[in-house]
Amino acid sequence: MRLGQGVEWAAHACALLAAAGEGRGLSLAALAEYHGVPAPYMAKQMQALSKAGLVRTSRGKTGGYALARPADQITLWDVTRALNGSAPLFQCTEIRQQGPCGAPRAECKRPCHIAAAFAQAETAWREALQGVTIADIAAGVGRDSSPQHITEAMHWLGSNLTDLPNR
Amino acid sequence: MRLGQGVEWAAHACALLAAAGEGRGLSLAALAEYHGVPAPYMAKQMQALSKAGLVRTSRGKTGGYALARPADQITLWDVTRALNGSAPLFQCTEIRQQGPCGAPRAECKRPCHIAAAFAQAETAWREALQGVTIADIAAGVGRDSSPQHITEAMHWLGSNLTDLPNR
DNA sequence: CTCAATTCGGATATTTATTATCCGCAATAA
């Protein structure tokens, strides 16, 4: 089992958009080029973010993507759910009701203990992701990078930024 | 993304073996029949449990499976890892090093912040599963079942149990 | 001690989901 790598791409894209600043965005081509990934597939991830309301878009000559709300109000869980869906990791098929000694339906009002345990574990996972925002990620990256690298990246950003209309 | 249903089957099988008692086991055919699942595929799950050392096996005329250690020393994480592997849910492909502004290797000694956040979330998930044992599951099932159902299941167990050699 | 019954174990097809891509349509700014 493995989380789709689209989640990774989308998270990096959000972090980059956070660095772009409020109301400013990047085109799909710029996002794909910055991360060195194929544009058509990156498009799919960005569309998912748009559909989930995490980014806002503008079409046309100066179109592109920008964060729909401040970076400290977008969590990694939001991104994960947008791309990977919110379906539970563990899906109970109620095999306790099958077989020669299957439990009668009357005793199955509450979920199976195994399913309940997995649901609780998944909640712990989700809450951990909800505690990390895109702003946290962006701040961390800035802290780890050398001033030289930051200058280089900011220059690249400056020549690719686009102002999005005030929604 | 979804956890394989083999995990569910294996967890139920372990709970049933816990009810069988110390040193007693069930054949593959019995395990499959009890849960109403195809035997050949159940075999695959049991083999994985055996390979991970969670159950011990005995071949021959009176062979079968039994728990390798007390049920309160086998956690749901053990079962999950045995069947699903211990590979991380989120696999970082280090795209921060790619593209025109790729981070130099010298700044990538520590893991990417996004990967670190997912690793932390996965730890929370793992620790939750480590806190639930097969004994907990078995006790919970017993608590939820009617005396009538328990009697029925115990009778079925009694006519299918097999004593495994003292390893 | 031999043989036959019964089991586990690894290797093998089939099905399903994910990944990756393309092209026509709608929308926007110059």
Next chain:
DNA sequence: TTATTGCGGATAATAAATATCCGAATTGAG
């Protein structure tokens, strides 16, 4: 109007999970 951009559905290629089979090993009975 026109060039440019994102959106959406449809479509191959790839990986994973599912389901199954047959050989090897072991045990109990004869």
